[in-house]
Amino acid sequence: MVDIWLGTASREACVGTIFEAEMIASMARGIVDDMQAGLFRSGYSSIIRESHDASCAVLLADGSLAAQKVVLPIHIGAFPAVIAGVLARYPSDEIRDGDVFLSNSPWEGGSPHSPDFAIAVPVFCDNQLVAFAASIAHKSDIGGAAPGSCPATARDTFFEGLHIPPVRLFSAGAQNKEAFALLSGNSRAPEVVIGDLEGQIGVCSLGSVRVGQLFDRFGVELTSFAFEYHRRATQRLIQERLLELDDFEGGAERFIDHDGIDLETPKGIRVRVTKAGKSITFDFSDSDPQGSGPINVRPHLVKAACAYVMIAITGIDTPVNQGVFDSFDLETREGTVVDPYFPAPVNTYNPALHAIIESVFAAFGESAPQFARADGGGGRAMTLAHVVDRKTLIQYELFAGGVGAMQGYDGETGCHCNQTNGKVTSIEMLETEFPIRTEEFKVLKDSGGKGKFRGGCGFVRTYRILDGVTSVTLRSSKHGIQPLGVNGGGNARGGFCEVEVSGTTTRLASMQSGVTLEPGDRLTLGTPGGGGYGPV
Secondary structure, three states: OHHHHHOOOOHHHHHHHHHHHHHHHHHHHHHHHHHHHHHHHOOOOHHHHOOOOEEEEEEEOOOOEEEEEOOOOOHHHHHHHHHHHHHHHOOHHHOOOOOEEEEOOOOOOOOOOOOEEEEEEEEEEOOEEEEEEEEEEEOOOOOOOOOOOOOOOOOOHHHHOOOOOOEEEEEOOEEOHHHHHHHHOOOOOHHHHHHHHHHHHHHHHHHHHHHHHHHHHHOHHHHHHHHHHHHHHHHHHHHHHHHOOOOEEEEEEEEEOOOOOOOOOOEEEEEEEEEEOOEEEEEOOOOOEOOOOOOOOOHHHHHHHHHHHHHHHHOOOOOOOOHHHHOOEEEOOOOEOOEOOOOOOOOOOHHHHHHHHHHHHHHHHHHOHHHOEOOOOOOEEEEEEEEEOOEEEEEEEEEOEOOOOEOOEOOOOOEOOOOOOOOOOOHHHHHHHOOEEEEEEEEOOOOOOOOOEOOOOOEEEEEEEOOOEEEEEEEOOOOOOOOOOEOOOOOOOOOEEEEEEOOEEEEOOOEEEEEEEOOOOEEEEEOOOOOOEOOO
């Protein structure tokens, strides 16, 4: 295959080999698609089955990304970090066929936060480690200071539940029963957590078999060449897009409401973007110091956010593989909100990622107006932990807002934007599984920013508690800070959350834990709109 890179192979050999490379890459993407479908269908929890808070991928033996089903773009950066963590603890020559690895550590692995369990299953061909089939999926509860394991007032990572560095769940096909017992003993909802985990193991094991068949069919050399060919092709595609843009250097900043502890002080994320020829650098070194609360984000997710931007400016057909990361450079500074020191809490990383992406697009928009876009409604997750008859039911939802407008584009209403790409959970499912009644679900009219192109609107939902005792954890953003319009467009309306307890209504902070509701009490959540584009 070296002859092809050097240009010394015959035309027929090049055409034939590249045709096979296209086949291999397409088959790998098909394997990941099947893994993803199986993971959603096997989900015990509504988090996976309904909200789709999970992703699957195939990676090569060195941890480079070969193919991914992009359900959640943040996982683009998480998967390579997961495998890097596995290889740091288990050298390649110690990994065996039939091993299954588990990790949930944002520090020793790649999980965005500790409820995200990562499973990796090695792939062998001719007794050689050649790849991994992997998945990342959110778990209902792994202990910690609040049900759902995402306390909005966490002060360090140990508030956030059980932390697992890369470990073997299976060794050469033999189950580590003690590990499963440990996981069960550290969850408020063990049946659901273990059920979801077994679904992950199943789809990754199936993916491992099918990727192994791919290597067996085409051989290690040709299959490895195919993935390297597509990695270089993706990098080249993005660099060609960059060459179409004028060189520039620009900066921008966006803010998060607060860090969950100091509710009066917004946290700023600042980027300096330098584009020269086919090279581009994102420098976040001037971002604010890390938060005392859980709004911090690990650098591999910052990398994922930048990868999302590169794909967005290149086109929706851009292949998702390691070549995306090869197309840009990233700089962060330790001790900031985008590169915190251990053991900083990170469970509410999502608002920071929205701020990262929106600051990058704002920096682009100054010199490349075609990429200017208003801010979206951000992302938020809410956990209602219902204790009924001494059993804990975890109702975990991802709530969308309005999408920011662009030139020639009105923002969508009630739609996830940026790296948040889950689903809004259906009322019918919620009322079937949890002791709540949905009394209101409607669009918040005029919540989007005005402009030549209007921002999308947010929505409002109201739940009434019917049974048991319910603990609320809200991890939201853009309640105090409005989504900004662009190029003369209007700002959008911010979000809000209110609880009505015994007839008294109280407005919650955008990040808050420890609120208790009982039968008859109500909770209302309104999501922000998206900013407008251009003057009316």
